[in-house]
Amino acid sequence: MWPSLKTLYLSMINMPDLNIIALQLEGLEETIIYHLIERVQYRKNSVVYEPGASGFRGYPRKSLMEIRLLFHERMDAQFGRFCVPEERPFSGRLPRPRRTVHLPVYPLALRDFNLVNLTAAIKQAYTTLVNIICRDGDDGQYGSSVENDVYALQAISRRIHYGAMYVAEAKYRADPGRYNELIRTRDRTRLMHELTRKEVEARIINRVKDKVARAQARSNLKIRIPIDPESVLAFYRDSIIPLTKEGEIIYLINRREILS
């Protein structure tokens, strides 16, 4: 369904500026950090990521984590989660919402929010992260492990998709002529250059590292497993930020001309 002209007009009014968007992204850091800290309380439990090893009836080819993610998203879909632009589903063929969700007008120039969907890459990067941050071995706590995987994956995905869509739109609006040219020629290299602010990225990753350390500062290490702040810094630097920028490029390339 294409938005009406009125919707498009409204959407131009409501656009938050880049400082507000950056603040929103900053606010999502705590959520990601809390969920990662919860996940590292359990061991790697690698078997939960092994396709076909779940022992869950009816899903012989999926891993336990994938089944939990699918069940969770089927539930979320009925509550209307994926009507929100930055909430992109990892699974396809989900049920429709069972409640009327009153949505604001989103200031995004996308025909279909799901054109920007980086969940496959997010799942891959996250599974690698689990291998780095969790202790080796198996504690049998498979249900708790995949439960926390789903919470962490959703928090990470929200941050990446929110950043991809809103940062790209805000930057586009600040200089439409320049971006139109780069979009027209599909110049990904120059787009990436245009979207990169090294000093902002450095500030983000150091702030995240600091938050991880602070969040754990009063935990009793006899029972709580700490997460290494450096590993979250590296995950932000090597996965979250690059995937956000990749999403910005996808957003811009799929941006509807009518708004420009």
Place this chain on the structure above:
Amino acid sequence: MWPSLKTLYLSMINMPDLNIIALQLEGLEETIIYHLIERVQYRKNSVVYEPGASGFRGYPRKSLMEIRLLFHERMDAQFGRFCVPEERPFSGRLPRPRRTVHLPVYPLALRDFNLVNLTAAIKQAYTTLVNIICRDGDDGQYGSSVENDVYALQAISRRIHYGAMYVAEAKYRADPGRYNELIRTRDRTRLMHELTRKEVEARIINRVKDKVARAQARSNLKIRIPIDPESVLAFYRDSIIPLTKEGEIIYLINRREILS
């Protein structure tokens, strides 16, 4: 199903001592705190607690929070969550697990774990807490509010039921003769007196308050809503600790004589 004699014998061997149990309870504090902090990012949104006001098809009499809790527990039940003693369901008539859960032998002398189920009181206390810790008003973020309600409720419930069952069993084993007498006469007042350690409770609530402050110490208050550490202290003091002790009494009164 009654446990076999062998199970009962094994269960006596595996009992963790009171220090280990206290450490487990301490480790659950972070989980509760993180989820409460996430919930206060949204406003009260009182309509989500109003029966019949959900707008969710098929559930005309429940509140949106109750529907979310029911859907979440239906999912959890299929993954085997409620096979674990301290994971007591808020809802009845849940589906059976769809995977084989390999459970340890629990050192608890309870015929049915669900004999100790304080979820009704927990839901009540939590809803009152939301009213205290969240900002007034409605931000339309109903889905996110009830999602975080469910996470917080489950974390609080786990803490209370774990404490109720394991602390009671450990204390019983330390002095079976004394407890048998109090259980026989159903002397709740003296049981409560026996189970109360004022200095331990004071240590817990102050530690929790301190953890709340530390967890938020690096958050940017332009975007993150802080939770008042005093309100979490009060919730521990007035709800979590009393409900845990209430659960200990229920546990002891339902304790199976065969183990004593």
